[in-house]
Amino acid sequence: xxxxxxxxxxxxxxxxxxxxxxxxxxxxxxxxxxxxxxxxxxxxxxxxxxxxxxxxxxxxxxxxxxxxxxxxxxxxxxxxxxxxxxxxxxxxxxxxxxxxxxxxxxxxxxxxxxxxxxxxxxxxxxxxxxxxxxxxxxxxxxxxxxxxxxxxxxxxxxxxxxxxxxxxxxxxxxxxxxxxxxxxxxxxxxxxxxxxxxxxxxxxxxxxxxxxxxxxxxxxxxxxxxxxxxxxxxxxxxxxxxxxxxxxxxxxxxxxxxxxxxxx
Numbered sequence: 498x499x500x501x502x503x504x505x506x507x508x509x510x511x512x513x514x515x516x517x518x519x520x521x522x523x524x525x526x527x528x529x530x531x532x533x534x535x536x537x538x539x540x541x542x543x544x545x546x547x548x549x550x551x552x553x554x555x556x557x558x559x560x561x562x563x564x565x566x567x568x569x570x571x572x573x574x575x576x577x578x579x580x581x582x583x584x585x586x587x588x589x590x591x592x593x594x595x596x597x598x599x600x601x602x603x604x605x606x607x608x609x610x611x612x613x614x615x616x617x618x619x620x621x622x623x624x625x626x627x628x629x630x631x632x633x634x635x636x637x638x639x640x641x642x643x644x645x646x647x648x649x650x651x652x653x654x655x656x657x658x659x660x661x662x663x664x665x666x667x668x669x670x671x672x673x674x675x676x677x678x679x680x681x682x683x684x685x686x687x688x689x690x691x692x693x694x695x696x697x698x699x700x701x702x703x704x705x706x707x708x709x710x711x712x713x714x715x716x717x718x719x720x721x722x723x724x725x726x727x728x729x730x731x732x733x734x735x736x737x738x739x740x741x742x743x744x745x746x747x748x749x750x751x752x753x754x755x756x757x758x759x760x761x
Contacts, residue, residue: 516537516538516620517535517538517575517576517618517619517620518538518540518572518573518574518575518576519535519538519539519540519574519575519576519577519578519619520539520540520541520542520558520559520564520569520572520574520576520577520578520579520590520595521539521541521542521543521546521552521578522542522543522558522559522564522577522578522579522580522584523543523545523546523578523579523580523600524543524545524546524547524548524740524742525600525602525608525740525741525742526543526546526578526579526600526615526742527539527542527543527546527548527549527552527742528548528549528740528742528743528744529600529608529611529612529615529742529743530578530615530619531548531549531551531552531743532612532625532628532742532743533612533615533616533619533621533624533625533628534621534624534625535615535616535619535620535621535624536549536551536552537551538619539551539552539555540555540556540572540573540574541555541556541557541558541568541569541572541574542555542556542557542558543557543558543559543560543561543579544557544559544560544561545560545561548744556568556572558572559579559584559586561580562584562585563584563585563586564577564579564584564585564586564587564589564590565586566586566589566590569586569590569595570589570590570593574590574595575594575595575596576595576596576598576618576619577590577595577596577597577598578598578599578600578615579597579598579599579600580599580600580601581599581601582597582598582599596618598615598618600615600741601741602667602741603665603666603667603670603687603741604667604670605636605667605670605671605674605745606670607670607741608667608741608742608743608745609629609632609633611741612625612628612629612743613625613626613629628743632743632746635746635750636674636746636749639674639675639749639750639753640674640675640676642753643675643676644676644760647676647677647678648677648678648702648703648756649677649678649680649699649700649701649702649703650672650677650678650679650680650701650702650703650704650705651680651681651696651699651701651703651704651705651728652668652669652672652679652705652707652733653704653705653706653707653710653715654668654688654707655688655709655710656710656715656718658690659690659691659692659693659696660688660689660690660691661680661681661684661688661689661691661696662679662681662687662688663679663681663682663684663685663686663687663688663689664679664681664682664683664684664685664686665684665685665686665687666686666687666688667687667738667739667741667745668738668739669681669682671738671745671748671749671752674749675749675752675753675756677703677756680696680699680700680701681699693722696722697722697723701728702728702729703728703729703730703731703756703759704719704728704729704730704731705730705731705732705733705752706730706731706732706733707732707733707735707738707739708732708733708734708735709735712732716730729759730759731752731755731756731759732755733748733752733755734748734751734752736748737751738752
């Protein structure tokens with residue numbers, strides 16, 4: 498009886514021991530919380546959160562434009578994690594005592610750092626460290642298998658207007674980790690608009706298409722411009738590579754497999 502009473506006293510006097518009630522406002526945040534063992538603490542999710550399966554049935558409390566304040570507060574959250582803490586509605590949550598945390602990692606390393614930071618904030622530090630260690634080992638395995646060449650890559654984010662992965666993007670970090678050269682790395686933006694002429698002048702060895710456009714149409718478009726010098730095409734999994742969460746590493750593995758296939 499005394500031990501139970503002592504445990505209850507500790508729980509009341511040490512909030513860090515109590516489970517948070519978390520709003521995961523973006524897909525990558527929900528995926529991180531799942532990977533570090535905190536998914537059971539998530540009580541509400543953003544509109545586009547679809548992984549893991551457990552988050553699909555959660556109340557929807559935000560989209561990319563705003564937080565649904567009343568729906569959020571009904572869930573009695575203690576912590577809200579989103580891309581930015583100045584999203585409309587976040588100030589209301591803060592005024593009601595909800596802790597606000599932003600997470601927008603733009604490099605693979607920053608994603609690992611955010612996993613560990615969220616692990617500390619949610620009381621899942623050990624699980625976060627184990628998850629990061631396992632993911633790092635997978636990246637290291639990819640790097641150990643890299644060839645000595647460094648192919649030049651044009652990664653097409655979108656076709657109309659024409660947008661590339663710039664040097665300030667998560668994709669540019671992924672390419673760097675895989676030993677590839679982003680032809681627009683010097684443009685320190687996430688998704689700069691580019692011209693056909695600038696792509697031609699960049700002389701990529703590989704054109705990466707994200708699968709969010711009509712692949713056949715995009716291949717035909719670039720073949721028309723490059724002619725006999727058309728680079729090889731590689732299709733990237735946008736669902737994995739455009740989210741800065743743990744499944745990013747799976748996306749990198751699939752991307753490397755696709756690269757290996759075009760080199761055979």
